[in-house]
Amino acid sequence: MTKPQWNNGLVRWIDDRMPIFTLMHHELVDYPTPKNFNYWWNFGSLAGIVLVIMIVTGIFLAMSYTPHVDYAFESVERIVRDVNYGWLLRYLHMNGGSIFFIVVYIHLFRGLYYGSYKAPRELLWILGVLIIIVMMATAFMGYVLPWGQMSFWAATVITNLFSAVPVFGEAIVTWLWGGFSVDNPTLNRFFSFHYLLPFVLFALVFLHLWALHVHKSNNPLGIDVKGPQDTIPFSPYYTIKDLFGLGVLMVFYLFFVFFAPDFFGEPDNYIKADPLVTPTHIVPEWYFLPYYAILRAIPDKLGGVVAMFGSILILLILPWLDRSKVRSARFRPIYKQFFWILVVDCFVLGWIGAKPPEGIYITIGRIATAYYFLHFLVIIPLISMVERPKPLPESISTAVTKGGAAVKEAT
Amino acid sequence: MTDTATTAAQASGPDETRRDFLLMATSAVGAVGVALACWPFIDSMNPSADVLALSSTGVDLSAIEEGQSITVVWRGKPVFIRHRTPEEIETAGAAPMDDLIDPQADTDRVLKPEWLIMIGICTHLGCIPLGQKVGDPRGDFDGWFCPCHGSHYDTSGRIRKGPAPRNMAIPPYEFTDETTIKIG
Ligand code: HEM
Ligand code: FES
Numbered sequence: 001m002t003k004p005q006w007n008n009g010l011v012r013w014i015d016d017r018m019p020i021f022t023l024m025h026h027e028l029v030d031y032p033t034p035k036n037f038n039y040w041w042n043f044g045s046l047a048g049i050v051l052v053i054m055i056v057t058g059i060f061l062a063m064s065y066t067p068h069v070d071y072a073f074e075s076v077e078r079i080v081r082d083v084n085y086g087w088l089l090r091y092l093h094m095n096g097g098s099i100f101f102i103v104v105y106i107h108l109f110r111g112l113y114y115g116s117y118k119a120p121r122e123l124l125w126i127l128g129v130l131i132i133i134v135m136m137a138t139a140f141m142g143y144v145l146p147w148g149q150m151s152f153w154a155a156t157v158i159t160n161l162f163s164a165v166p167v168f169g170e171a172i173v174t175w176l177w178g179g180f181s182v183d184n185p186t187l188n189r190f191f192s193f194h195y196l197l198p199f200v201l202f203a204l205v206f207l208h209l210w211a212l213h214v215h216k217s218n219n220p221l222g223i224d225v226k227g228p229q230d231t232i233p234f235s236p237y238y239t240i241k242d243l244f245g246l247g248v249l250m251v252f253y254l255f256f257v258f259f260a261p262d263f264f265g266e267p268d269n270y271i272k273a274d275p276l277v278t279p280t281h282i283v284p285e286w287y288f289l290p291y292y293a294i295l296r297a298i299p300d301k302l303g304g305v306v307a308m309f310g311s312i313l314i315l316l317i318l319p320w321l322d323r324s325k326v327r328s329a330r331f332r333p334i335y336k337q338f339f340w341i342l343v344v345d346c347f348v349l350g351w352i353g354a355k356p357p358e359g360i361y362i363t364i365g366r367i368a369t370a371y372y373f374l375h376f377l378v379i380i381p382l383i384s385m386v387e388r389p390k391p392l393p394e395s396i397s398t399a400v401t402k403g404g405a406a407v408k409e410a411t
Numbered sequence: 412m413t414d415t416a417t418t419a420a421q422a423s424g425p426d427e428t429r430r431d432f433l434l435m436a437t438s439a440v441g442a443v444g445v446a447l448a449c450w451p452f453i454d455s456m457n458p459s460a461d462v463l464a465l466s467s468t469g470v471d472l473s474a475i476e477e478g479q480s481i482t483v484v485w486r487g488k489p490v491f492i493r494h495r496t497p498e499e500i501e502t503a504g505a506a507p508m509d510d511l512i513d514p515q516a517d518t519d520r521v522l523k524p525e526w527l528i529m530i531g532i533c534t535h536l537g538c539i540p541l542g543q544k545v546g547d548p549r550g551d552f553d554g555w556f557c558p559c560h561g562s563h564y565d566t567s568g569r570i571r572k573g574p575a576p577r578n579m580a581i582p583p584y585e586f587t588d589e590t591t592i593k594i595g
Contacts, residue, residue, distance in 0.1 A: 160537040179462045181487035276489050278538040280558045
């Protein structure tokens with residue numbers, strides 16, 4: 001990695017005073033990247049692009065949106081019917097939320113499978129967990145903005161979660177609302193936060209990438225890069241692969257935008273908010289269903305709230321719960337099986353979250369919730385003590401090309 | 412100036428601790444200042460004077476027949492007003508205290524037994540329970556039923572079954588004459 005030479009005089013002038021072009025060249029072009037990535041490594045860059053799409057569509061939506069209880073619902077309808085391309089902006093934004101969560105959840109489970117949370121990437125992982133938490137807050141407040149029935153009742157139920165806090169519960173909820181129920185002050189502040197948080201996310205993503213670029217990417221083998229023979233420069237190899245992935249994602253995303261814009265939504269959100277009538281079957285957006293199932297699995301109000309927040313916060317300490325030195329599940333025969341059981345468990349929780357809390361669904365929800373915590377608190381530490389990992393390959397290049405040496409010459 | 416700089420560079424004993432102390436004291440004062448300056452911002456999110464001012468509602472009860480319910484709005488919240496039948500009053504009074512999740516006598520929840528006036532919000536997560544309209548499900552205790560997570564309330568609005576921790580709240584109200592109340 002030598003210092004790049006700039007031909008353009010202006011670029012050279014700027015770079016001499018502030019080496020921004022050199023920095024970008026090092027981090028995005030030369031950047032040595034393990035040569036054995038599979039497609040699961042596409043989802044990080046996809047998440048970043050979706051964040052940009054959300055910010056751009058959001059800013060333009062905000063130009064036509066009115067955060068007032070008497071006009072919010074109508075202003076969103078007007079965006080869709082009367083504003084030029086308003087329908088496109090809104091459906092890109094609305095479905096973009098779901099796409100964002102699909103991409104980020106895959107990205108997260110990729111990390112779980114390949115042990116990307118282990119040393120020296122713990123901080124990178126923790127920043128990722130913070131990102132997902134801020135994303136959830138952003139999406140929740142965004143969902144309130146169109147002021148439909150689901151918006152209103154989601155806001156009511158979720159803010160009421162804080163009433164479970166001992167002693168200060170009621171005061172906190174009144175403070176969150178700015179009144180005695182979810183009302184205009186609540187809508188106004190949610191809009192303000194919904195505008196702010198994506199930029200906080202942007203800053204967190206920057207820190208996440210900074211931490212990433214210190215120890216560089218993990219890879220499907222989970223072993224460390226031993227030298228230049230194990231890497232290829234990010235550009236053009238991975239820029240082109242990421243672009244290809246983006247094309248595939250856009251086909252998937254735009255299919256919903258153009259042909260099924262309300263696929264992820266709830267019909268009740270096309271009824272204007274009515275503070276005096278709760279819809280008979282309230283459900284959160286699909287990406288919150290597993291947490292909702294955990295909330296309802298615990299028969300105690302405070303306990304349910306603690307378990308729900310705990311289910312995501314537990315990821316913060318995962319690097320210290322898993323004591324195995326081997327990262328990739330490819331070499332961890334027992335962990336690999338339990339990983340897939342966890343995936344199934346999360347889908348079960350999601351399914352239960354959409355069902356009414358009665359009869360057999362309660363029992364299944366409780367078992368799935370118990371298993372979720374068991375996985376992290378008991379199974380993971382146990383496996384890392386008893387499991388005998390398979391032998392690790394000597395290096396990335398010996399594993400992916402039969403003769404590592406030949407490739408060494410080629411690069 | 413040069414003198415102090417040399418001392419600091421040599422990191423010799425007493426001077427260093429004096430500087431450390433000054434640094435820590437400055438930081439502490441700064442931190443307290445920032446914390447105090449946060450308060451106006453935090454408090455600006457609490458209910459404002461105009462929201463607090465909208466705090467009382469008058470209701471004329473004369474048109475509500477026995478067995479009927481109406482819902483009025485007070486501070487943006489629904490208030491359930493039920494003209495209870497003698498049977499409802501009797502079952503509410505007869506419920507054994509040991510069976511109650513949040514024990515409270517029916518007589519402590521009403522000013523006049525035939526008028527049950529309470530905030531119609533489920534104490535679990537804030538949904539509006541069903542049971543005000545004819546034909547609504549009224550739960551296992553013939554009062555109100557919250558469809559969100561299945562809480563059952565009795566004819567006194569007390570929680571009897573389900574995840575809600577408390578009875579539906581009674582707002583402050585008074586009878587201004589035989590058939591009119593002022594809530595708040
Ligand atoms: C992290 C990125 C973001 C996420 C996950 C997100 C999520 C959401 C969601 C789920 C909705 C509800 C869509 C609906 O049901 O109609 C929404 C609405 C909205 N968002 Fe965002 N958003 C993001 C960024 C932004 C930004 C940066 C702005 C800029 C101001 C913005 C402005 C709006 C507006 C004005 C609405 C209301 C219009 C509508 O409902 O379509 N959003 N957002
Ligand atoms: S809000 Fe009524 S049972 Fe949960």
